[in-house]
Amino acid sequence: MMIARDRRILFILVFTVLAFMWQSALIAPLKILVVFLHELSHALATWLTGGKVVEFVVSAYQSGHVRSMGGSRFIILSAGYLGSLLFGLLFYAASSRRQTTDICLALLALTMLLVAVFFGGTLYTIGFAAVIAAVIIVLLKYANAGIKQTVLLVFASASMIYVPLDIWQDTIVHSGALSDARMLANEMGGATFMWGGLWFLTSLFFIYLTLRKS
Numbered sequence: 687m688m689i690a691r692d693r694r695i696l697f698i699l700v701f702t703v704l705a706f707m708w709q710s711a712l713i714a715p716l717k718i719l720v721v722f723l724h725e726l727s728h729a730l731a732t733w734l735t736g737g738k739v740v741e742f743v744v745s746a747y748q749s750g751h752v753r754s755m756g757g758s759r760f761i762i763l764s765a766g767y768l769g770s771l772l773f774g775l776l777f778y779a780a781s782s783r784r785q786t787t788d789i790c791l792a793l794l795a796l797t798m799l800l801v802a803v804f805f806g807g808t809l810y811t812i813g814f815a816a817v818i819a820a821v822i823i824v825l826l827k828y829a830n831a832g833i834k835q836t837v838l839l840v841f842a843s844a845s846m847i848y849v850p851l852d853i854w855q856d857t858i859v860h861s862g863a864l865s866d867a868r869m870l871a872n873e874m875g876g877a878t879f880m881w882g883g884l885w886f887l888t889s890l891f892f893i894y895l896t897l898r899k900s
Contacts, residue, residue: 693782694897696836701843708847714748716844718814720770721750723845726801727769728752731762742805744814753807763870764885767853771889774845775896781838784831790838791826795819850889857882 707713722744729739729752737757744750754762780790795818802815825834857867858879867881 693835693839697778697839697843697897700836700839701847704840704843704847713844714746715818716840717748717848718744718746719818719841720774720845720848721748722798722815722818723770723773724766725750725752726797727765727773728754728762729801729805730769731765732757735761737762739805741807742801742811743807744811745808746810750811759873760870763866763873764881766866767849767885768888770845771849771892774842774849775892777838777842777845778896781835781842784835787831787835787838788826791822791834794841795822795826846893850886850893853882853886853889858886 704713704716725742725744729742732739732752732754735757738755739752740755741751741753743752777790780786798815799819802812806812806815822837825837829837853867856863856865861868861878861882865878865882867885868878870876870881871878
């Protein structure tokens with residue numbers, strides 16, 4: 687088990703490095719992974735509210751979409767940003783132990799493959815999921831516990847950076863652009879920046895809460 691203090695220090699280092707390199711092309715795969723988690727959250731919300739996923743897509747341009755039928759539109763539209771953040775927080779929590787790290791990485795690889803194969807709408811979606819899953823499988827087989835825990839912390843850090851920034855840019859700074867918040871405002875009422883602001887504050891609160899209690 688990784689000592690809590692050491693894990694917190696490692697997380698701060700990883701978070702700082704990622705934030706410093708955030709505009710680098712080297713970080714692009716991590717950003718696309720968070721987009722995948724965002725769309726996966728939409729898909730899970732669709733299934734949990736009785737809907738059907740028709741198509742699942744992520745692109746090299748850090749965008750994506752889920753086409754669905756049925757389900758609760760409020761929950762589905764709200765699930766993208768907050769769901770992908772929840773994945774990041776779960777990754778952070780799971781990284782505290784070797785066993786939970788292995789389970790979390792294995793489930794992530796399996797889920798990505800299943801979603802991409804059965805619902806992937808483009809070759810890029812399927813290929814990206816296959817490559818990330820293959821990397822994770824190699825890590826699970828050959829890497830030591832410290833490396834695997836660090837990788838999971840990297841995934842967690844990417845989500846904790848990307849989600850609040852994306853909410854801020856997509857729903858507040860560029861509130862006129864098409865986004866989950868704008869669709870929610872059009873369908874449920876309210877303003878784009880209102881929904882985006884609620885999600886932004888919620889994301890910051892749960893990030894703070896998770897780090898404070900770790």
